[in-house]
Amino acid sequence: MKLWKWKSVVGKLWMTIIGLVAVVLVINGVFMGQFLDTNFANSKDQERSLQKLALKVSADLTLHKEEFSYVNAVAELLDAQDAALIVLNERLEEIIPAAKATQIPRLKARDLFESEKLTKILEGGKFPAIFFDPQTGKRFLAVGVPQYEAGTNKVNGVVVLYQAQIALDYTQAYFQNLFVIAGVIGFLLTTLFAFFLSSRITQPLLQMKKAADFITLGEYKTRVPVTSSDEIGELAIAINKMTERLDLTIHALNNEKEHLSSVLRSMTDAVITLDADGSVILTNPQGELLVEQWQGIGWEDADGEYPEQTLVPGPLQSLFADVVSTNKENTSTIRVHSSVYSAVMAPLYSSEGLRGAVAVLRDVTEEHRLDKLRKDFVANVSHELRTPLSMLQGYSEALLDDIAATPEDRQELAQVIHDESLRMGRLVKDLLDLARMEAGHMEMNFREFELEPLIQRVYRKFSALCKERGIAFKLMLPDSGITMRHADEDRLEQVLTNLLDNAIRHTPEGAWIDIRVKRIAEQQDETVQIEIADGGRGIPQEDLPYIFERFYKADKARTRGTSGGTGLGLAIVKNIADAHQAALYAESELGQGTTFFIKIPNRTRTS
Numbered sequence: 001m002k003l004w005k006w007k008s009v010v011g012k013l014w015m016t017i018i019g020l021v022a023v024v025l026v027i028n029g030v031f032m033g034q035f036l037d038t039n040f041a042n043s044k045d046q047e048r049s050l051q052k053l054a055l056k057v058s059a060d061l062t063l064h065k066e067e068f069s070y071v072n073a074v075a076e077l078l079d080a081q082d083a084a085l086i087v088l089n090e091r092l093e094e095i096i097p098a099a100k101a102t103q104i105p106r107l108k109a110r111d112l113f114e115s116e117k118l119t120k121i122l123e124g125g126k127f128p129a130i131f132f133d134p135q136t137g138k139r140f141l142a143v144g145v146p147q148y149e150a151g152t153n154k155v156n157g158v159v160v161l162y163q164a165q166i167a168l169d170y171t172q173a174y175f176q177n178l179f180v181i182a183g184v185i186g187f188l189l190t191t192l193f194a195f196f197l198s199s200r201i202t203q204p205l206l207q208m209k210k211a212a213d214f215i216t217l218g219e220y221k222t223r224v225p226v227t228s229s230d231e232i233g234e235l236a237i238a239i240n241k242m243t244e245r246l247d248l249t250i251h252a253l254n255n256e257k258e259h260l261s262s263v264l265r266s267m268t269d270a271v272i273t274l275d276a277d278g279s280v281i282l283t284n285p286q287g288e289l290l291v292e293q294w295q296g297i298g299w300e301d302a303d304g305e306y307p308e309q310t311l312v313p314g315p316l317q318s319l320f321a322d323v324v325s326t327n328k329e330n331t332s333t334i335r336v337h338s339s340v341y342s343a344v345m346a347p348l349y350s351s352e353g354l355r356g357a358v359a360v361l362r363d364v365t366e367e368h369r370l371d372k373l374r375k376d377f378v379a380n381v382s383h384e385l386r387t388p389l390s391m392l393q394g395y396s397e398a399l400l401d402d403i404a405a406t407p408e409d410r411q412e413l414a415q416v417i418h419d420e421s422l423r424m425g426r427l428v429k430d431l432l433d434l435a436r437m438e439a440g441h442m443e444m445n446f447r448e449f450e451l452e453p454l455i456q457r458v459y460r461k462f463s464a465l466c467k468e469r470g471i472a473f474k475l476m477l478p479d480s481g482i483t484m485r486h487a488d489e490d491r492l493e494q495v496l497t498n499l500l501d502n503a504i505r506h507t508p509e510g511a512w513i514d515i516r517v518k519r520i521a522e523q524q525d526e527t528v529q530i531e532i533a534d535g536g537r538g539i540p541q542e543d544l545p546y547i548f549e550r551f552y553k554a555d556k557a558r559t560r561g562t563s564g565g566t567g568l569g570l571a572i573v574k575n576i577a578d579a580h581q582a583a584l585y586a587e588s589e590l591g592q593g594t595t596f597f598i599k600i601p602n603r604t605r606t607s
Contacts, residue, residue, distance in 0.1 A: 014190055021186030025179060046141060047128050050083070050161055054145045057085060058159040062150050071096055079104075083163040087147070090156050092118050105136055109160050112142040121146055121158050130165065141165040204232045208239060220247040257282055270341075270363075273348070275356040278312035278320060290361065294336065316359055319345050323357045333368075334361070340368040385427065388420040395420075433572055444488045444579055451482040451528065454489055455517060458496045462504065470509035476516045482528055485604045491576045492600075498569035499532040499596050507536035511593075525603040533595040539588040547586060548574040 057074060064070040075085050086109045087096035094109060109118065112131050121127060121144045129142040142162035146155040204227060214222040220243055224236040270290050273282035280291055294313040312320050319332045329346040345359040395413045403409075433442075459475045466473035484492075496515075503513050516531040539547060550571045577584035580600050588594035 014193075017190040017193060018187070021183070021190065024186070025182055028178070028182065046163070046165065047143065050141060050143045050163055051126060051128070051145065053078075053083075054143045054159055054161040057161065058145050058147045061087065061159065062147060078161065081163065083161055086160040086162075088118070088158040088160070090122065092122065092158065095157070104138075104140070104162075104164050105133060107131070107133070107140070107162060109144075109158070112140070112160060112162055113144055118144065118158060122155055124155055131162070139165045201232065204228070204236070208236060211239065211243075215243055215246065220244075270361040272313065272316070272359045272361070273356065274312050274316075274320060274359070276324070276354055280312065281356065287361070315341075316343065316345070319343060319359070320357060323347050324354065327354055333364075338365070339363060340365045385424065388424040388427075391420045392417055392424075427568075431568065442575065442579060444491065446486050446488055448483060448485050449487070449489045451484050451517065452477060454493055455496075455515065455530075458493060458500065459515060461497070462500050465504060466513060469504065469507075471504065471507055472512040474512065474514045476514060478517060478519050480519075482517070482519060482602070484528070484600075485602055487580060487600065487602075488576075491579070495573050495576050495598065496530070496532070498573050502569055503532055503534040503536065503594070503596075506594075507534045511535035520599070525601055528600045528602045530598045530600070531595055533593065535593040538590040538592050539586065539594055540590060541588075544586060544588060548584070 057078075060074070061071070071085075071087075078085055082104055084104055084106070085096065086094060086107075088109055089095050092109075092115070112129050113121070113127065117125075117127050117129070124146050126143070126145050129144070131140045131142060133140065140162045141164075142160060144158055144160045147157035147159050148154060149156050208224050211222050211224045222243060224239050226233050226236045226240075265284055267284055268286065270286035271282075271284045272280060272287040272291060275281050283291060291313055294315055315334045315336050319330055319334070322330050323345050324347070327347050329344070331342075331344050334341045334343050340363075341361045342364045343359055343361045345357050347354050348356040348358055395417045399410060399413055399417075455475065455477065459473070463473055500513070500515075507513055512535045514531070514533045516529075516533065518529040518531070520527040520529050548570045550568060574584055577598060577600075582601065583599040584597070586594055586596045
């Protein structure tokens with residue numbers, strides 16, 4: 001059964017010969033069409049002759065309408081030509097039905113023509129028709145012409161002549177039989193020829209396939225028997241020569257692989273070596289780790305140039321494709337999930353040409369993150385400064401141009417200028433504070449003080465604002481007072497102010513905000529925990545690790561508005577917490593609110 005697989009050589013040859021037979025039959029069909037066209041031309045001649053005869057009979061019947069002997073004579077003459085006559089009056093009633101003929105059956109006018117056509121003939125038209133009689137299995141050609149009154153152009157009846165049409169049926173049957181016979185003979189000859197080819201072509205090919213399977217398993221002493229001197233015999237000789245050289249080539253490749261492995265193991269960067277097909281042939285330990293991590297990341301090449309079974313790591317696909325297509329070294333930055341790698345891939349050559357590529361990858365996630373922070377910082381500072389400056393310029397120009405007509409309008413414009421200048425001042429102050437903090441020049445005034453008055457002062461500061469916005473504001477203090485032994489009171493107030501300001505801006509009307517102060521006793525020292533909790537919108541989990549970075553905003557769509565800030569408040573809070581050696585973190589769920597925790601060690605520290 002293997003001989004008849006569609007993709008086998010015999011199957012392809014068989015289909016080719018079948019195609020040739022089909023072409024021959026098509027050519028015969030063309031000639032048959034030409035013959036049928038000629039036959040149809042004879043049918044047209046028959047139609048014209050029958051129409052002339054019908055017109056002649058119609059004219060004679062007008063002169064001998066009452067002479068039945070004449071009508072019978074005409075019917076007998078028509079019967080001799082395998083034709084019959086039907087005459088209808090102006091009401092389309094048969095006044096002279098078809099005479100009983102010896103050669104053809106008796107038919108009615110309405111069997112041959114539809115009522116609409118008979119009506120049109122009565123109006124002066126001439127129509128042919130073809131009728132198939134199921135009883136006799138014959139086809140008839142009919143012609144209907146109008147009958148005029150003697151000496152006038154008035155139509156007073158219809159004359160119908162019909163005659164047997166047999167030539168076309170014989171022709172069609174002949175060519176149908178011819179096609180069937182030719183098709184059967186062509187199929188039988190093709191099948192016999194395919195069986196003949198199976199012993200002369202397929203068997204040597206199967207032997208070559210069997211030998212190739214042994215070579216794949218490492219049996220390099222396998223040889224293909226040479227049974228002919230044609231192309232198949234030459235192919236067998238070429239396979240035998242290839243087998244002889246394959247052992248030497250594989251041995252050389254193994255030596256080279258061992259040499260490269262000893263070099264790669266000493267490298268700290270990840271190295272991945274690929275062959276020309278994209279399979280990973282050699283890696284160092286760092287590269288092997290990346291290959292394992294990237295196994296679940298597939299190829300994204302929509303053109304399907306590289307098959308799915310290739311072992312090249314998915315993130316390297318485009319870089320590998322460029323190197324293979326251009327045969328040049330290429331450098332790229334690869335992003336995989338949250339990591340960023342700098343990759344350099346160069347082609348590997350042999351005497352036969354390109355045999356693969358080697359990729360060297362370095363993890364530059366931290367460098368990339370710092371560079372992005374720098375760019376974001378510059379962009380955000382430019383944006384935050386440009387907005388108030390634009391408003392200051394616009395409103396000041398309005399005042400200079402006397403656009404404000406009333407003192408109230410001038411007062412409103414001046415108020416906007418004042419608010420924007422304060423906003424810009426706060427931004428500049430925050431930037432300077434943050435720069436000093438990150439440079440290690442933050443001024444801290446550590447001393448001992450009572451924590452409760454500080455908390456009460458901050459609570460009173462924000463109570464009116466929370467009441468105005470319809471937010472429930474609650475303070476929870478421990479039963480006994482807490483004395484901070486070594487802390488900066490002003491800086492802690494700045495921390496609470498920034499956190500509460502952030503909570504109010506992201507808490508909707510009808511929600512709540514709590515300040516909770518707790519004393520946590522540990523083995524050696526005491527820890528003061530301050531919690532700022534709200535029932536606001538919450539922060540997505542993927543944004544929580546970055547909320548203390550400069551200008552980072554979890555709400556990407558938030559700009560200037562009721563919920564807009566400078567993006568520096570939490571970064572300042574983080575620096576002040578670090579100066580106090582305090583732990584600072586946040587817990588949040590979308591739609592459930594956010595809680596910021598500050599754990600400050602409460603102990604006396606020596607400078």
